[in-house]
Amino acid sequence: AFVGVLMFGATLPATRLALEGFDPGFVALARAELAALLAGLALWIARAPLPAREHWRALMITAAGVVLGFPLFSSIAMRTSDASHGAVVNGLLPFATALAAMWRAHERPSPGFWVAAASGSALVVAFALNAGGGTLRAGDWAMLAAVAAGAIGYAEGGRLAARLGGWQTIAWALVAAAPWLLAPALWSAAQQPFARAGARAWAGLAYVAVVSQFLGFLFWYGGMAIGGVARVSQV
Numbered sequence: 001a002f003v004g005v006l007m008f009g010a011t012l013p014a015t016r017l018a019l020e021g022f023d024p025g026f027v028a029l030a031r032a033e034l035a036a037l038l039a040g041l042a043l044w045i046a047r048a049p050l051p052a053r054e055h056w057r058a059l060m061i062t063a064a065g066v067v068l069g070f071p072l073f074s075s076i077a078m079r080t081s082d083a084s085h086g087a088v089v090n091g092l093l094p095f096a097t098a099l100a101a102m103w104r105a106h107e108r109p110s111p112g113f114w115v116a117a118a119s120g121s122a123l124v125v126a127f128a129l130n131a132g133g134g135t136l137r138a139g140d141w142a143m144l145a146a147v148a149a150g151a152i153g154y155a156e157g158g159r160l161a162a163r164l165g166g167w168q169t170i171a172w173a174l175v176a177a178a179p180w181l182l183a184p185a186l187w188s189a190a191q192q193p194f195a196r197a198g199a200r201a202w203a204g205l206a207y208v209a210v211v212s213q214f215l216g217f218l219f220w221y222g223g224m225a226i227g228g229v230a231r232v233s234q235v
Contacts, residue, residue: 001223001235007216012083012090014207015075021201024075026192029185030205032067035213036178039171051164051172058160062169063177065153071213073146081139089128089143093154094234095121096147100155101229109230117234154233157217158224166222170214 018027042048051059077086095117101107109117128140136144161169224232 001220001227001232004216004218004220004223005235007211007219009087011208011212011216012074012078012086014204014212015078016083017200017204018208019075019078019201020204021197022192022205023188024072024079026185026188027075027205027208028068028071029181029188031071031209031213032174032181033178033185034205034209035067036174038210038214039174040178042167043171043175048168048171051168055160055164055172056176058156059169059173059176062153062157062160063173065149065151066157066170066217067153067173067177067213068181069149070146070153071208073142073149077139077142077146079139081137081143085128085131086139086143088124088131089140090147091124092121092144093147093150096151097154097233098230100151101158101233104152104155105159105229107228107230113230113234154220154224155229157221158229158232161221161225166220166225167218169221169225170217174214 015027022030074086074090077089081089098107098109098113098117102109128136157169157173164172223235226232
């Protein structure tokens with residue numbers, strides 16, 4: 001999980017770079033479709049069996065949270081917030097994931113766990129309000145929506161990873177979402193100024209697609225499959 005967090009750590013800065021050349025919707029859709037190509041290749045090489053019928057609902061919930069929801073809302077947030085501020089608001093994600101784990105995975109952490117998690121989240125909220133002059137910025141609201149989507153996707157995917165395996169979970173979630181996102185991705189691509197996008201924008205898009213949307217999740221879901229969603233989410 002720690003390796004996954006290291007990879008996720010550059011997600012918001014990389015998103016900011018991608019937004020120098022592309023709009024938020026395209027960044028979110030393109031990273032999902034590009035990562036789905038890698039996921040499909042990995043599943044084909046591994047000859048991975050299709051998930052059972054009862055797993056597909058959880059895969060679609062996972063995809064809605066971490067393949068579409070978090071990337072889209074965080075891309076919107078990065079248009080008006082700097083990456084460091086967005087990362088602080090994103091600090092609510094561990095607590096939100098623990099709540100989602102209690103709801104979806106029926107995990108029951110100790111009272112001491114909740115005291116520690118709530119204390120950290122209270123500091124995050126205090127910082128965001130102080131930095132925003134007592135109110136939340138527009139980018140903060142988008143980041144909070146990203147946190148909610150990510151928490152549900154983390155909890156659902158982490159619960160499913162204990163059955164399917166860490167990398168298989170994100171791989172199948174990406175593949176399951178790809179057909180639904182293809183048409184919007186192609187439409188968005190037609191609106192992009194590709195000729196004017198610089199190397200920084202392309203590098204940012206490559207990072208969020210390959211590392212943030214795929215490689216990081218291999219470690220992250222693998223960690224949650226081993227240690228439980230709530231506990232590992234605090235990393």
